[in-house]
Amino acid sequence: MKNLNSFLKSIPHLTVDLGERSYPIIINEGFERFVELYQHLALQKRVFVVTNETVAPLYLDSLLEQLSQLNCDYNVCILPDGEAYKSFEQYQRITTELIQSHHKRNSSIVALGGGVVGDITGFAAATFQRGAQFIQIPTTLLSQVDSSVGGKTAINHPLGKNLIGAFYQPKFVYINAKTLHSLPKREFNAGMAEVIKYGMIHDSEFFEWIENHISSLHALESQALSHVILRSCDAKAKIVAEDELERNRRAILNLGHTFGHAIEAICEYKDLVHGEAVALGMVMATAFAAEHQLCDKALVERLERLLQAFQLPTRLASLRQYTDKPINAKLMIQAMLRDKKNTSERIKLILPVSLGKVKITEQFESQQITNFLCEFGLSQ
């Protein structure tokens, strides 16, 4: 551990503090320091890499080069790209390939990719032989600022997103910020929705910082990116450390997700990028809170302005460029009732009360939410 600590001092990082399950998140430009970190953690030299067909041509070779330097024995599983493949079928496929290539529970299972790859790989690691070693290399802004912290792993069920999963912490997270240069602009902007969320729920100063650094972020300036990633992970790590298993407080991370997941479910997890659904979902939650006098109407406008600066949808009309699915109030409520956060038959909402502060509530009837959705422009 002494070596690990001195290694960590030499590189931008953050430690997610979860007692026995604590782990470091490293931020670097390039994959060069992966070998060092892997060695410092004394992991076995058997590695199973899961990635997808979009990420593989860009970064797989660089990673495999690192593994070769380690004299690692490795296998690779390349999934199709997309949320639709965070499925039982692909999960079964990963486990089959793990078994066929004789991996054991002390093998390292590495997720190289965005949130979908991270979630399904994490779930496979959590459940393969009752738990193998899990390593994350998130390559999208969204997964770097969101899935890196919190240990949530999951696959989708045909009836709802992330309904099957486990809490399972990685051994470490390695972020190569350079991967953001190959990320499509739309994906980058979607990641910014989650970044802005941390400002909304926890850190009003950070929200202001983002408002003041829009152009540096669009230009992918190194320092700005590194700041955004570290500060987002730090916000999430603090919230998760208080409540690892999402018994209560941690649910604030779901600002915009109750509405957002419902929109995604109606779109059958196609058409929209997750962050876009969250952006619109945050506006819905904030507008709902304002309508019920929980927060100021000005907060809705300020949030919309910042989201729009990253070309994110903030009204139903702005979704129409992406999808023609019937996003109506009835389907929204049905999907929201299936939300994992609900502890009863009531819908649990995360609602802003001021910039940097939200509350969790089940006080509202489905009918009140329906009424709001209709005012927001959805059909019945």
Added chain:
Amino acid sequence: MKNLNSFLKSIPHLTVDLGERSYPIIINEGFERFVELYQHLALQKRVFVVTNETVAPLYLDSLLEQLSQLNCDYNVCILPDGEAYKSFEQYQRITTELIQSHHKRNSSIVALGGGVVGDITGFAAATFQRGAQFIQIPTTLLSQVDSSVGGKTAINHPLGKNLIGAFYQPKFVYINAKTLHSLPKREFNAGMAEVIKYGMIHDSEFFEWIENHISSLHALESQALSHVILRSCDAKAKIVAEDELERNRRAILNLGHTFGHAIEAICEYKDLVHGEAVALGMVMATAFAAEHQLCDKALVERLERLLQAFQLPTRLASLRQYTDKPINAKLMIQAMLRDKKNTSERIKLILPVSLGKVKITEQFESQQITNFLCEFGLSQ
């Protein structure tokens, strides 16, 4: 918790000590005290019961009567009976029914049945919405003395038994010893294989106690059954408490299972009952140990005598009444190489050194095991 403690004082029980995840195992005759225990633990009144088509006609009504007394809202899922149904398909079915009946992560998911029902239900509870409340009501001797303790949940993969799973502790285990009166004799005897195992690995006095109570056990005398269940659970709880996640010591519980699982895999999890495979597996492990001068040859004979008192197979020939699958050395080694316990390409064996004591070793080559198997009567 005060109420819980005074309740526990009024009933034979054992507490499995795992810090925050500690839970009680209650032994009773009948289901009458289920309600009390459930209430003392302050669980939500939403219950999803998983059982199978053999157990349901015998005990489901008695359990549902208890749930009605609690004013519980419940759903029931009845699986086909058999190891073949500890599958991805039935697991998916359970999760689908959980979602369709709007269960949440604070619902109680109850396993009413033997090891298969317990394992698959536990895995569903572990992974439904990243972890729901799990309650076990084991109805076979094997599941009462084995699956009640340890938090191992799993489903089978077409390529091997229990390769997919999670460590997940129940909220409580309720054992109705009367269920053993409806258990087929063959299943009871198979459970005795695991009971005898606790004597072999941990408790030589208990082994002797069993040798002296063969007829009371065959007669299903209440006191003898209660002693066997509590002492077995106690042995297992002590071993598990030392090593919850099976990093090392806990592996001793697998005496007979390395060979046994291989036999079961070759039989495609049909023909044989798990305990029968374990019985023969224990004899194989002990005979292998004796051949390599790790233990006395007399131990092999003593073990065989006790197993035979419960009509358990101790030689390949005695399996032939159940199966005609080609149990040969080559297939055995292939299956053993896939064992989860292996941490390298070598086979990890649990081998007796004296009565009540075993060692864990990877010192033997596959070839040595092959040679032994051929001497034991298997073809190449």
